[in-house]
Structures are given as C-alpha cells and as structure tokens.
Amino acid sequence: MTSFFAHFGRSFIFLLQLLAALVPATAKFRLRLLTQQIWSVGNQSLVIIVVSGIFVGMVLALQGYRTLVTFGAEESLGVVVGLSIVRELGPVLTGLLFAGRAGSALAAEIGLMRATEQIDGLELMAVDPVRRLLVPRFLAVLISLPLLTAIFSCMAIGAAGAHLIGVDLLGVDSGAYWSQMKAAVDFEGDVLNGIIKSAVFAFGVGWIALYQGYYAAPTSEGVGRATTRTVVISSLFILGSNFVLTALLFGGV
Amino acid sequence: MHNRTVEAVVGFFLCLGVAAILMLTFQVSDLQRGVNGNSYTVYANFENTGGLKVGSSVNMAGVNIGRVTEISIDEDTFESRVALTIQNDYEILPRDSSASILTAGLLGEKYIGVEPGGDIKTLKDGDVVKFTESALVLEQIIGQFLFNQASAKDD
Numbered sequence: 001m002t003s004f005f006a007h008f009g010r011s012f013i014f015l016l017q018l019l020a021a022l023v024p025a026t027a028k029f030r031l032r033l034l035t036q037q038i039w040s041v042g043n044q045s046l047v048i049i050v051v052s053g054i055f056v057g058m059v060l061a062l063q064g065y066r067t068l069v070t071f072g073a074e075e076s077l078g079v080v081v082g083l084s085i086v087r088e089l090g091p092v093l094t095g096l097l098f099a100g101r102a103g104s105a106l107a108a109e110i111g112l113m114r115a116t117e118q119i120d121g122l123e124l125m126a127v128d129p130v131r132r133l134l135v136p137r138f139l140a141v142l143i144s145l146p147l148l149t150a151i152f153s154c155m156a157i158g159a160a161g162a163h164l165i166g167v168d169l170l171g172v173d174s175g176a177y178w179s180q181m182k183a184a185v186d187f188e189g190d191v192l193n194g195i196i197k198s199a200v201f202a203f204g205v206g207w208i209a210l211y212q213g214y215y216a217a218p219t220s221e222g223v224g225r226a227t228t229r230t231v232v233i234s235s236l237f238i239l240g241s242n243f244v245l246t247a248l249l250f251g252g253v
Numbered sequence: 254m255h256n257r258t259v260e261a262v263v264g265f266f267l268c269l270g271v272a273a274i275l276m277l278t279f280q281v282s283d284l285q286r287g288v289n290g291n292s293y294t295v296y297a298n299f300e301n302t303g304g305l306k307v308g309s310s311v312n313m314a315g316v317n318i319g320r321v322t323e324i325s326i327d328e329d330t331f332e333s334r335v336a337l338t339i340q341n342d343y344e345i346l347p348r349d350s351s352a353s354i355l356t357a358g359l360l361g362e363k364y365i366g367v368e369p370g371g372d373i374k375t376l377k378d379g380d381v382v383k384f385t386e387s388a389l390v391l392e393q394i395i396g397q398f399l400f401n402q403a404s405a406k407d408d
Binding site: 015032035036038039043046057082086143144146147148151153155157178181182183185187188190194195221236 | 266269276278288
C-alpha cells in the first residue's frame with residue numbers, strides 16, 4: 001500500500017520536473033531532438049493508425065447499416081459513423097494503439113538507457129537528462145497523438161473506410177452520407193472535444209511511459225516490466241479518463 | 254536515416270495531421286453553420302416550437318435563407334419568441350410573410366418555412382413576423398383524434 005502511494009507521489013514529482021523543464025525549455029531548446037522524436041513517435045505509428053482506422057470504419061459501416069436498414073434509415077449511416085468516430089472511437093482507439101505502439105517503445109528506450117547507465121553518464125557530463133531526453137519525447141507525444149487521432153478519424157470516415165462500405169458497397173447515397181453527417185456533427189461540440197480528449201490522453205500516455213522508463217529497475221527484467229506496466233496503466237488511464245471526459249464534455253449535466 | 258530526410262518525413266506527417274483536422278472541420282462537421290456575411294434578424298412568436306433548436310434552418314421555397322439564432326419566452330404572451338437571422342441577400346421578404354415550423358420528413362428535424370406574402374414593404378431588422386403557424390405536436394393531434402372519436406360515439 002505504501003509503495004502504491006510512493007509510486008504515485010514519485011510520479012507526480014516526476015511530472016512536475018518534466019513540466020518545469022518544459023517552461024524555460026523553449027529558450028535553449030534543440031528543435032532537432034524534437035523532430036527526431038516526432039519521427040519515431042508519430043511517423044512510425046502512422047501505418048498502424050491508418051490501417052486500423054480504415055478497418056474500424058468499415059466494420060462500423062457494416063454493423064450500422066444492418067441496424068439502420070431495418071428502420072429504413074440507412075441514409076443516417078453518416079451520422080452514426082461520424083458521431084461515434086469523432087466523439088469516442090477515434091480518440092480512444094488511437095490512444096490505445098498509440099500506448100501500445102509508441103508508449104511501450106518510449107518506456108523500453110528510456111528504461112534501457114537507465115539499465116545501461118547512459119542516464120547516469122549524461123548526469124556525469126552535467127547534461128540534464130530530463131531536458132535532454134524526456135522533454136523532447138514528451139512534447140513529441142503531445143503533438144503526435146492529436147494529429148494521429150485526426151488522421152484515424154478521417155481514415156475511418158473517409159473514402160477508404162466507412163464510405164467505401166456504406167456508399168460504394170451497400171448503396172447508401174453519397175450526398176446523404178456527407179450532408180447528414182455535416183448536419184449532425186458539430187465543430188465545437190464534437191470535433192474540438194475529440195481533439196481535447198486526445199490531448200488529455202497524450203498527456204497521460206507521455207507521463208506514464210516516461211515515468212515507467214525513467215524509474216525502471218536497471219535489469220532486463222525491470223525494462224520488460226516497465227514496458228508492460230506502461231501499456232497496462234496507459235490503457236486503463238485512457239479508458240477511465242475517457243468516461244470522465246465524456247461526462248464532462250458531452251454530459252450536459 | 255539522414256537528418257534532412259527525417260525532417261522532410263516529419264514535415265509530411267505534420268501536414269497530414271493538420272489536413273486531417275481541416276477535413277474533420279469542414280467535411281465532417283459544418284463550421285459554416287452560422288449565417289455567412291451580413292444578415293438581419295426578425296422575430297416570430299409561436300405557441301409551441303415543438304423541438305425547434307438554435308441552429309435550425311430557415312427556408313423559403315426549399316432554399317436555405319438563414320438560421321434560428323435564439324429561442325426565448327415572450328414575457329407578455331408566454332409564447333416562444335424565435336429570432337430568425339436571415340442573410341442580407343434575401344432582404345426581399347414581404348412584410349406580411351408567414352413563418353411556420355415544419356418537419357423534414359415524418360420524424361426529421363424541425364425547420365422554419367417562410368411563405369412570402371404580397372406586401373410591397375419588406376421586413377426589416379428587428380421586425381416581428383405577424384403570421385405564424387406552430388409546430389405540429391404529434392401527441393396533441395393523436396389526443397384530438399381520440400377525443401373526436403369518443404365524442405362521435407356518444408352522439
């Protein structure tokens with residue numbers, strides 16, 4: 001029990017360190033480090049995000065059509081797909097995939113640096129590892145995940161995903177698909193809130209992955225455990241905070 | 254990978270992401286929901302708006318000419334007071350035009366249909382539409398129908 005609180009407290013202090021390094025970081029910040037991290041965190045996740053987006057959209061169109069057609073309301077397929085993707089599935093699934101693809105890689109990378117005493121080496125050279133290693137990665141996560149979420153949503157809704165199945169295969173009218181979606185999906189209420197959600201998820205995944213890596217036990221087993229924990233805790237964080245965020249943003253309470 | 258290539262690929266990724274956000278903004282949701290350009294506002298009182306919402310469209314002859322921008326209660330008459338914001342292009346509505354709350358399809362969204370009248374003078378900013386027709390509330394119609402049936406049987 002005490003160890004739980006100790007973890008929690010240490011991770012919070014870790015977050016404060018990270019944020020403190022973030023504020024004056026702009027002054028003497030190495031943009032090249034950030035670019036490199038966006039490449040490894042964002043670009044490398046692109047394939048899995050695009051492919052899963054397409055398939056999620058396809059399945060959603062197939063299932064939505066089967067239900068809607070019994071009411072003769074298959075023209076509303078665009079509404080069903082648009083709202084469910086933009087509000088819930090886009091941010092959550094992208095967050096989960098991202099935690100598995102990029103979060104685990106970050107934790108393993110930092111953990112291995114800890115295990116092979118590279119972080120201690122940096123400290124010996126009077127290079128601040130938080131500023132040098134963690135801040136660019138954290139920023140890269142914050143930038144990449146919302147963009148990946150938007151790409152995921154577009155892929156799911158667009159010509160390769162739900163549109164392909166709904167319009168080209170099942171024969172929903174293309175004009176009705178888009179216009180009903182436009183009429184139902186609100187920019188501030190839906191699109192912007194989806195992006196806010198993904199930004200919160202990015203914050204959580206970045207924090208958890210970097211903390212787990214940075215404080216990993218310096219053994220091969222420790223690195224493995226840090227990677228596993230990152231995926232588990234991030235996933236739980238995403239699903240749990242998604243509920244809270246949905247209640248806050250869409251609840252209308 | 255060379256630094257140059259990395260930078261180019263990252264730039265491509267960022268552009269793709271921004272393009273996706275723009276697509277969500279303009280293709281999936283409709284940011285241009287408000288009334289474009291200059292507009293004027295007229296008011297119409299209804300007994301019952303029956304599910305009309307702020308943002309519902311105002312149509313004349315099936316053409317969208319504006320949006321509902323506010324729905325409130327008129328404190329004198331206890332009717333609902335609906336603000337219709339209409340584009341300046343359509344500053345041609347005769348003063349005796351009528352507004353009715355209609356439904357798109359059987360269960361579709363409510364919208365306001367404007368029937369033009371014959372007056373030479375036109376509606377100006379802040380004017381009140383005199384002739385209005387409230388929304389059809391299905392429950393009331395069914396209620397009236399049942400009531401008529403029952404009274405017909407008594408006779």
